[in-house]
Amino acid sequence: MSVRAVWLVGLERGEEASVKFSRRYPTVEKRARIFNSKSYTEVPEDRIFLNALLVELGMTDLDKNFVEHRDSCCRINRTSVYEVAVGDGVLWPVLVMTQNAIFYACLPLVEQSLTPHPPLINLRGISAAFALLTGLMAFLNMAQRNESEIATKVAQLPAMLMHACPLGTPTDTDFGLMQTLSGSLVPQSVISSAQAQKQPAWKPGIYKGKPQVNVCVTEQIRSMQYDKKDVIDVWQEYGTVKCKCDLEGIMPNVTVSLNLPINGSPLQDILVHPCVSAVDSSILTFNSVDDVDDSLFNGPYKFPFTPPLDVFKLCYYTSQVPIPPILGFYQMKEEEQQLKIAVNLKLHESVKNGFEYCEAHIPFFNRGPIVHTECKVSHGQLEVSREKSLLVWVIGQKFPKSLEVFLTGTVMFPGFGVANHSVQPTDPFCTGLTAYVKLYFRIPDYTLTGCYVDQHSVQVYSSAKPRIITSKELLSSEYYIWNSRGDAPVASRPLISSCNLE
Numbered sequence: 001m002s003v004r005a006v007w008l009v010g011l012e013r014g015e016e017a018s019v020k021f022s023r024r025y026p027t028v029e030k031r032a033r034i035f036n037s038k039s040y041t042e043v044p045e046d047r048i049f050l051n052a053l054l055v056e057l058g059m060t061d062l063d064k065n066f067v068e069h070r071d072s073c074c075r076i077n078r079t080s081v082y083e084v085a086v087g088d089g090v091l092w093p094v095l096v097m098t099q100n101a102i103f104y105a106c107l108p109l110v111e112q113s114l115t116p117h118p119p120l121i122n123l124r125g126i127s128a129a130f131a132l133l134t135g136l137m138a139f140l141n142m143a144q145r146n147e148s149e150i151a152t153k154v155a156q157l158p159a160m161l162m163h164a165c166p167l168g169t170p171t172d173t174d175f176g177l178m179q180t181l182s183g184s185l186v187p188q189s190v191i192s193s194a195q196a197q198k199q200p201a202w203k204p205g206i207y208k209g210k211p212q213v214n215v216c217v218t219e220q221i222r223s224m225q226y227d228k229k230d231v232i233d234v235w236q237e238y239g240t241v242k243c244k245c246d247l248e249g250i251m252p253n254v255t256v257s258l259n260l261p262i263n264g265s266p267l268q269d270i271l272v273h274p275c276v277s278a279v280d281s282s283i284l285t286f287n288s289v290d291d292v293d294d295s296l297f298n299g300p301y302k303f304p305f306t307p308p309l310d311v312f313k314l315c316y317y318t319s320q321v322p323i324p325p326i327l328g329f330y331q332m333k334e335e336e337q338q339l340k341i342a343v344n345l346k347l348h349e350s351v352k353n354g355f356e357y358c359e360a361h362i363p364f365f366n367r368g369p370i371v372h373t374e375c376k377v378s379h380g381q382l383e384v385s386r387e388k389s390l391l392v393w394v395i396g397q398k399f400p401k402s403l404e405v406f407l408t409g410t411v412m413f414p415g416f417g418v419a420n421h422s423v424q425p426t427d428p429f430c431t432g433l434t435a436y437v438k439l440y441f442r443i444p445d446y447t448l449t450g451c452y453v454d455q456h457s458v459q460v461y462s463s464a465k466p467r468i469i470t471s472k473e474l475l476s477s478e479y480y481i482w483n484s485r486g487d488a489p490v491a492s493r494p495l496i497s498s499c500n501l502e
Contacts, residue, residue, distance in 0.1 A: 001128040002028045002109040002168040005043045006161070008136075008154065009050060009103035017054060019046040020102070021154050023161055025168030028109050039114035041089030043107065049091075052084045053105065057096070080130075081120060092117060095129050097137065104133045109168075128170045135164060135173030159206070163309070207246050207309055211466035213458060214244040215256055215314075219447045220477040221321075223439075227329035227484040235324040237448050239267075241314040245307035247462045253277075255459040256314060258301040264450035266298045267317040275312070276305045300457070319449045325351040325474070330362075330437045332483045337414070339364070341375075343407040343437055343481075347399045351443070355397045358441040360407075362391040365427040365435075367413045375409025382407065389425050433486025439479040447472045 008021040024043055033040050043049070054060045083092040092114060097104045108125030112118060120126055139160065140153050164173045223235040245254055258267070270284055283301055303314055328345040343360065347353060364370065369388035380395040393407055430436070455468040482488035 001124045001170065002031070003125065003129050003132065003165065003170065004028050004032055004107045004109055004168070006107075006132070006136075006165075007046070007049065007053075007103075007105040008157075009053065009105065011101045011103060017050060017059070019050050021157050022046050023158070028168035031111075032109055035109070035111045036114050041086060041091055043091070044086050048086060049084070052086050052091075053082075053094070053096070053103070056082050056084045056094075081126075093120065093123070093126065095126070095133060097133050099137045099141065102140065104136055106133050131173045132165055132170045136160075206250055207248055209246060209248075211248060211460075211462060211464045212244075212246045212469065213254065213460060213466050214469045214471075215453045215458065216242045216470070217258070217447055217451055217453060217472040218242065218475065219449065219451070219473070220475045221324060221448060222478045223324045223480065224489075225324075225328060225481045226488055226490075227331075227481075231488075231490055233324075235321075236318065237265075237321045238269075238316065238318045239447070239449065239451060240316055241453070242311060243307060243314045244311045245466075247307065247460065247466060248464060249462055251306050253304065253461040254307055255302060255304040256453060257303075257457045258299060258315075258451055259454055259457070260299040261450040264298060265319040265321050265448075267301060267319055267449070267451065269316070269318040270301070271316045272303060273305065273312055273314050275308060276303050276314070278304055317451075319451075321448045323348055323350075324479075325443075325448060326439060326441070326479075328437070328439075328481045330435070330481045330483050331485055332433060332435050333485055334433065338410050338412040340410050341408070343393070345395070345405050345439075347403040349403060351448075352446040353398055353403065354443065354446075355395075356442040356444050358395040358397070358399075359439070360393040360395065361438045361440065362393065363425070363430075363436075363438075364389055364391075364411065364413070365425055365430040368424055369414065370411055371414055372412040373409060375407060375411070377405070377407045379405040387424070429489075433483055434488060435483045435486060436488070437481045439476050439481070441476045441479075443474040445472060446474050448474055 003025065005024045006022065007019055010018050010020045029043060044052075051060075080095055080097060082094045082096055083090050084094045091107055093108065093110070095106045095108065106129040108123065108129040110118070110123055110125065136157070140150065164170060217239060218241075219237060219239040221235060221237050223233070225233045241256070241258065243254075243256065245252070247254070260266070267283070272279055272284075280302070305314065326345055326347055328343065331342045333340050341362070343362070345360065370384055370391075371388075373382075373384060373391070375382055375391070377393060379400050380393060383392045383394065384390070385392060391411070395405060399405060452472050453470045455470045458468050458470070460466050460468075
């Protein structure tokens with residue numbers, strides 16, 4: 001989904017047509033040479049392309065004469081897609097769109113041979129090229145159509161394309177983004193020679209606005225709990241540090257430090273973003289495959305970097321936390337056309353008792369719709385989904401003082417031979433007594449490892465002092481509690497030893 005080149009051709013009345021702007025992508029051109037093989041035609045210089053395009057569009061003095069490759073009956077014309085003859089070869093597919101006396105042309109990359117021409121619908125680059133041209137048209141249309149404003153907009157296109165089409169691959173070309181860029185990115189032409197500094201290709205433009213640094217530590221916990229003596233419960237905790245740095249200057253420098261409490265679990269399997277300039281190699285060697293060593297480095301973990309403009313993930317990590325935040329068991333047994341169920345959940349005393357949300361979903365597969373329930377919960381409320389195939393236990397934002405909640409009751413389904421006209425979920429694995437409870441929760445301002453970013457420890461080397469915002473959160477991810485009276489999938493290698501709920 002890349003493009004080889006982009007052109008803007010001006011067609012003012014009484015003036016000769018000229019190329020107002022062009023951009024080529026050498027890395028994409030090398031790929032085109034490989035993909036197109038013998039059918040490859042090199043992108044020519046602007047003057048040659050302009051003349052060839054005008055001939056193809058019938059806008060030269062030669063348009064009164066017959067041009068075989070253009071006017072032959074064998075030629076199938078397609079709206080906005082042209083085959084431009086250049087020397088001994090042809091450029092195809094060239095997309096051309098017109099607005100306010102300007103031709104917008106683009107040559108997308110075709111990742112196969114061009115002979116014979118493949119169907120346009122099979123070319124991934126066509127839609128991306130159309131999106132790019134549409135975005136450029138919307139951006140230039142914001143001008144008042146006078147020569148000076150259009151010239152100003154054209155001067156901003158290099159910075160615009162660095163954001164919308166980095167290294168020849170269109171990423172985000174919608175009209176709203178173009179408006180934002182026109183106000184927040186400064187074209188390189190306005191930078192004085194005294195401030196001149198080489199701008200990396202991966203950084204599209206320069207931010208202009210109120211300086212601010214936002215860092216969020218997000219930890220997610222997976223768990224598989226069985227409540228069986230012969231099966232070990234397993235869980236895994238992993239974290240992500242996301243950053244958004246709105247800082248002026250081409251290459252501002254930032255250093256973020258991850259801190260742990262004295263008894264915090266060391267971070268392992270650390271992976272960093274390519275923008276990180278330096279990191280202590282010793283912290284990258286700790287991995288979850290090795291046995292946990294009490295002498296492991298426990299911070300602070302410092303990451304100096306030059307941030308990109310968008311939100312990015314500074315680093316990933318895992319940690320071997322000693323216990324999952326919520327322990328529980330699920331018991332389900334079948335009697336005729338009804339199920340007796342019991343669910344018990346207990347929040348560990350070391351975990352913050354303050355949730356944004358906490359829910360337990362109890363699905364029923366391959367049984368038809370729920371026709372009746374008789375259930376009691378010690379805390380929160382119980383709901384039946386609209387599809388009649390799921391019980392949703394809304395526990396709420398806090399566990400009770402005992403930190404323990406339970407659900408008991410019966411769930412009834414249609415009798416054998418009763419017609420069922422509704423579409424119900426099926427699962428080839430969850431048959432019989434193989435069933436689970438899945439937990440969904442989020443605890444704001446808390447992490448299981450204790451990992452946090454102190455806003456006073458964030459170092460920013462920029463022209464203006466930014467506002468520093470830090471946050472942390474714990475989220476559930478694939479948090480299952482399996483029916484202890486049925487079969488269940490078992491991990492081949494335990495991640496962490498089990499802790500029984502007593």
